[in-house]
């Protein structure tokens with residue numbers, strides 16, 4: 666929500682015209698607001714990502730049990746830790762980074778926020794999805810997390826058991 670400069674009523678963040686007094690926001694005002702939203706989204710995620718990074722880095726490099734053939738690998742993260750990843754993804758939605766999640770392992774991100782986000786935040790988002798779905802910081806073999814640009818439709822990240830590709 667934002668305050669209308671005309672009547673001080675609270676209105677939708679993206680409103681171009683106030684529904685109370687019909688105040689019209691200029692292109693420059695709307696552009697400034699959009700820029701501020703992108704900055705806020707990234708700042709929000711860097712803060713939340715620090716916790717999740719610490720959590721997931723603990724699980725990196727823990728070799729799978731070689732005697733454990735057949736059944737899918739066991740989740741290595743607790744439910745509380747998975748909930749933390751869920752909250753991180755929710756923040757990415759609130760902050761305007763994630764626009765859609767058409768499938769559990771597929772996200773669509775706002776192109777400009779994604780471009781402004783540090784690589785660590787991109788990694789965190791992909792890993793948080795793996796954490797939520799599989800209870801691991803990386804997807805199991807033959808599974809992956811795919812991230813697309815919402816407007817470009819271009820694949821911007823792929824996290825698989827082989828690692829993260831931001832190409």
Ligand SMILES: [Zn+2]
Nearest residue numbers: 669672683686
């Ligand atoms: Zn107004």
